[in-house]
């Protein structure tokens with residue numbers, strides 16, 4: 001099978017390998033599952049069992065079918081997974097295979113991180129957002145009623161198998177949502193990725209995914225556990241506001257909320273006098289992938305009390321002020337890496353900027 005492989009040794013000495021594979025899903029999956037050595041169990045997104053009913057026939061080991069939605073990132077799902085592993089007498093040396101999108105990877109990876117103090121897991125990310133973002137870097141987490149990703153760990157999949165043909169099964173909305181994280185990464189790392197994403201002609205998606213994974217690996221290699229002042233914090237660009245929007249408007253996909261979050265955060269940075277990526281240029285980029293840009297359509301002033309409460313619970317806050325992260329624009333337009341700046345804004349100022357100034 002044609003493939004490209006990146007071997008990556010994380011700073012905590014846990015080794016991760018990322019494999020990029022091109023070819024038919026059924027063929028590749030049967031080859032890969034056949035090659036697995038040892039005892040393992042599978043967790044698969046129920047959506048995939050409908051799109052690829054043959055996948056279930058391929059898997060000859062105990063399998064747990066779960067919903068891969070944001071609401072499945074819960075303690076209840078973790079309990080289900082732990083029960084499934086226990087029922088099947090999973091030992092510490094056994095491993096878990098997870099086939100699905102970012103949410104399923106997050107919750108299953110988290111369960112793997114705590115079951116018997118941690119078992120190995122391998123991930124087959126099947127959505128664009130999972131292939132370019134959540135499968136890389138080892139962050140696994142679940143949500144609580146108090147906010148997104150409030151309980152989690154750094155527990156990378158030992159092998160990540162990125163099969164490009166899984167993307168053909170995505171609907172346009174889910175596919176486009178993946179581009180929000182690609183745009184975020186491009187604005188953070190600058191250089192070639194930013195040029196590529198701004199160009200009229202885009203490379204093949206399989207090439208773009210490899211570029212993104214390489215860029216993200218560079219960012220996290222500098223800062224494996226997200227130090228308070230490390231480089232990895234930059235990956236939170238768009239996510240302070242994005243997570244709060246996502247909680248208030250659950251119909252938005254994560255990528256769509258991040259698109260709005262980037263727009264608002266760049267605007268706030270501009271209000272604070274910071275030289276950053278031009279808001280209008282971001283609009284153009286987001287528009288290319290039909291991503292939302294009008295914050296006012298999703299959050300009204302009446303929703304401010306719940307919106308601001310969510311913002312105060314963000315993990316990045318160091319004081320009562322709200323912390324968000326933006327890429328600072330260098331004088332050289334395509335400088336790489338771009339400098340990252342943490343900004344702190346009071347809730348009063350934030351409300352004024354969002355609802356009383358002329359937000360554009």
Ligand SMILES: [Zn+2]
Pocket residue numbers: 133181239254258
């Ligand atoms: Zn994200």
